[in-house]
Amino acid sequence: MEGSATLIEGSAGTGKTTLALQFIMQGVKEGEHGLIFTFEQFPEQYYDCAGELGWDLRALQAEKKIHVVFTTPEDFLDELDDPEGKIAKILAEFGTKRIVLDSITHFEKLSKDIGHLRSIETDIVNGVKREGMTAIFLKENANVLGKWDVSSNKIPFIVDTYILLRYLEMESEIKRCLMVLKMRGSDHDKDIREYKIDQGGLQVGEKFTGVSGIFLGTGIQARPARK
Ligand SMILES: Nc1ncnc2c1ncn2[C@@H]1O[C@H](COP(=O)(O)OP(=O)(O)OP(=O)(O)O)[C@@H](O)[C@H]1O
Ligand SMILES: [Mg+2]
Numbered sequence: 417m418e419g420s421a422t423l424i425e426g427s428a429g430t431g432k433t434t435l436a437l438q439f440i441m442q443g444v445k446e447g448e449h450g451l452i453f454t455f456e457q458f459p460e461q462y463y464d465c466a467g468e469l470g471w472d473l474r475a476l477q478a479e480k481k482i483h484v485v486f487t488t489p490e491d492f493l494d495e496l497d498d499p500e501g502k503i504a505k506i507l508a509e510f511g512t513k514r515i516v517l518d519s520i521t522h523f524e525k526l527s528k529d530i531g532h533l534r535s536i537e538t539d540i541v542n543g544v545k546r547e548g549m550t551a552i553f554l555k556e557n558a559n560v561l562g563k564w565d566v567s568s569n570k571i572p573f574i575v576d577t578y579i580l581l582r583y584l585e586m587e588s589e590i591k592r593c594l595m596v597l598k599m600r601g602s603d604h605d606k607d608i609r610e611y612k613i614d615q616g617g618l619q620v621g622e623k624f625t626g627v628s629g630i631f632l633g634t635g636i637q638a639r640p641a642r643k
Contacts, residue, residue: 420600421545423520423571425555426581430592431613432554435581436516437473438617439465439552440482448481448513451506451549455522461484472617483510489523493536496543512549519554520571534570541574561585561633576600581611586627586635593630594620 426432440450452473456462461485466473477484483506487495495501506512520537527533554573561583572578578598584591595608603626607623608630627635 417576417601418550419545419548420576421541421551421574422577422579423553423555423575424579424581425557427557427560427583430581431611431618432556432581433462433465433518434469434613434617435579436518436552436554437469437471440514440516441471441617443514444476444481449480449510450514450516451510451512452484452516452518453492454484454486454511454518455489455492456486456518460485462486468615469613469617471553480510483512489526491525493523493540496540507547507549512513514551514554515544515547515549517554519556521554521556531534537571538574541571559633572598577604582633584624584630584633584635587637591635593624594618595630599628 424432424435437450440452443450454462463473473482473484476483477527485502485506492503495503498504517540520540523536524533524539526536541551541553544553553575555569555571576598577596577600580595580597582593582595584593592611592613593608594611596604596606598604609623610622611618611620613619624635628638628640629636
């Protein structure tokens, strides 16, 4: 949805960056400039991971189809409100339509005060929304399996779409599942679907049928009803 903000939350390695890059690549196909802010500390590793998925970020940047900015949360915040700053210049030069923040979790080191931190996060989401771009914010969740603590998190309330990527233990196997918890203004797919990661990104497959307990990270297959 054009101009909307999406939060993708998931634990380490679930495919958050992959899904965000997929969104940027779809934009490239449609002739829309994409801007990626990453607060990861190893640019080489970031480019290599994208390369494994079949995306040459350096080449796309040289062709001015995308722009990848490695920065710190402090610098990003300084730039966000500066009409003469780097971000404003990139937006003006390329007419950016899609933006990714990988990840918003890095802002947590800016403040130990939870109230202050929530207001920083709200400012970021609102600041990006104000620019009218379609945005994806990534958020790390420390819980790999088991119950998730998402209650102290304000961002889900201010974004338009909220997607969770989760590991699921089922029959001695770790599966990955995607659920759309919220999509403003539309009756979205409520199914919990399995996905795989491959060249080209996330391939979303079938929904889990007859399985309960997915929200707890452990899927239990319901027994077939007795005849
Ligand atoms: N070509 C590929 N084929 C299959 N799996 C792949 C491929 N490329 C990457 N992966 C897998 O995708 C997963 C990583 O996805 P990604 O980096 O998007 O996760 P993430 O949620 O952003 O992780 P982090 O929290 O560490 O940033 C890894 O488990 C990796 O093994
Ligand atoms: Mg990542």
